[in-house]
Amino acid sequence: MDGFKKFLLQGNLVQLAVAVVIGAVFANLVTAFTEGFITPLIGIFGGIPTFNELYFEINGSRFTYGAFVDALVSFLITAAVLYFFVVMPVGKLLERFDKAEEATTRACPHCLGDVPRKATRCGQCTSELTPEAV
Numbered sequence: 001m002d003g004f005k006k007f008l009l010q011g012n013l014v015q016l017a018v019a020v021v022i023g024a025v026f027a028n029l030v031t032a033f034t035e036g037f038i039t040p041l042i043g044i045f046g047g048i049p050t051f052n053e054l055y056f057e058i059n060g061s062r063f064t065y066g067a068f069v070d071a072l073v074s075f076l077i078t079a080a081v082l083y084f085f086v087v088m089p090v091g092k093l094l095e096r097f098d099k100a101e102e103a104t105t106r107a108c109p110h111c112l113g114d115v116p117r118k119a120t121r122c123g124q125c126t127s128e129l130t131p132e133a134v
Contacts, residue, residue, distance in 0.1 A: 027074075027078065030081070031070075031074045034073045038073055038077070039051050039073065042073075051067070051070050052066045052067055053066055054069070104116065105117065108125060108127065108129065109127075110122065110125050111125035111127070115129065117132040118132070119131065
């Protein structure tokens with residue numbers, strides 16, 4: 001029983017649960033924004049106030065493509081928000097850390113192994129090197 005409690009209270013599981021709940025609420029928010037503001041704005045230009053009512057029939061079967069249009073617009077807005085507010089900032093942050101890490105080493109011209117910039121001898125092939133200024 002103690003192992004199960006430890007598993008449930010583990011930090012990663014709690015963080016994942018919070019992320020799922022926030023993601024679901026965010027999806028509802030984007031859907032409401034799309035149906036309440038974006039769809040009517042698009043409808044102004046197309047002459048259709050809501051897309052949910054759009055459909056066509058073939059042999060008595062009703063195909064409601066309007067709901068798909070609303071879902072597609074919601075998806076595109078969600079993807080754009082995630083990309084511009086999560087993916088890009090995290091990518092730039094990781095890139096900054098990588099640059100700081102790369103600046104401490106250089107490639108040995110003889111064996112192409114990584115050596116510190118101030119090194120005077122390669123630790124892999126023992127060739128003499130000219131130290132670089134850091």
